[in-house]
Amino acid sequence: MTERTNLVVLDMAGTTVTDDGLVERAFGAAAQALGVAPGTARYAAQLAHVRATMGESKISVFRHLFAGDEDAARRANAEFEAAYGDLVTAGHCEPVPGAREAVERLRAEGRTVVLTTGFARVTQDAILTALGWTDLADLTLCPADAGGRGRPYPDMVLTALLRTRAVDDVRRIAVAGDTSHDMRSGSAAGAGVVAGVLTGAHDEAALRTAGATHVLGSVTDLPDLLARAEAGR
Structure with missing residues (x-):
């Protein structure tokens, strides 16, 4: 059995929230x-x-x-x-199907979940409010919360670690996102799982080239991936 992944850092638009242009x-x-x-x-x-x-x-x-x-x-x-x-x-914002349930399952399993974005805080809050997600995750972060640089820098992932103190080793962090910048951010932070999802901007080849350790059809596949990894399968 591998080390337990206790901190999960998820992108929003394209990963947990549909972008729709x-x-x-x-x-x-x-x-x-x-x-x-x-x-x-x-x-x-x-x-x-x-x-x-x-x-x-x-x-x-x-x-x-x-x-x-x-x-x-x-x-x-x-x-x-x-x-x-x-x-x-105006209502042009919807969750990726099953995303809320995936976050709820991750938290029910005792994992800390952080939602991150490349948008400003005011936009992130508007999305969270529109979806009824203000209390869904343990923490939400935008670039300004992590020094202003945002992705592809590792700052938001590392800020999630520092703010939550959920793990004592970056290898026990899982990062999931739909873009190359998400993958580069997770890799630079040293996350043990850097999962690309195919519900957003970039395809499998781009995600793997940018450092994805796994490519999933959707963020809804992430809880099972972590469970399998921890069971040594």
């Missing part, structure tokens, strides 16, 4: 607010970068898109977060 729609609103019109080469290039960096802290994405203009990056990020929040409030 909301990131791209919110980006469109932010881009237009800063004068980047759909149909232009600049818009297409920026959208391609947004797609490639799913899972990364959104302010970091906008700092790349508006390199050298911190004011523009911050305004774009504010427009993005406002647009995403409006979409969530």
Whole structure:
């Protein structure tokens, strides 16, 4: 039997929460607010970068898109977060089927569960409220809670460890997410399980290339994966 995994760090959009194109729609609103019109080469290039960096802290994405203009990056990020929040409030936000039950099972088994995001706290809270998830996990974290860098840095995973004190060894952490940045974050933190899920942005090849130890159809498969690993199967 292997060491028990007592800390589980889960991404939100694309992993436990369906994205349904909301990131791209919110980006469109932010881009237009800063004068980047759909149909232009600049818009297409920026959208391609947004797609490639799913899972990364959104302010970091906008700092790349508006390199050298911190004011523009911050305004774009504010427009993005406002647009995403409006979409969530309008009802365009649903859980990945079975995600709530998976979190409840993990906690019932005595594991600490932390939900993380690349969004700002205000957007994360809007999602949690819309889904009725404000008390679902033991802890929720956004990049600002972990020093501001977000993914692909390991900061949110390590902050989860420090805040919860659920484990004394990073190898007893499981990280699950739908993007390459999630995988890189988990790997950099030294997590024993870094599970990619296929309900979001990136495919199996991208997840494995970025360091996934396992690739699952959905986060709902994670409790069984941990149980099998701990039973030595």
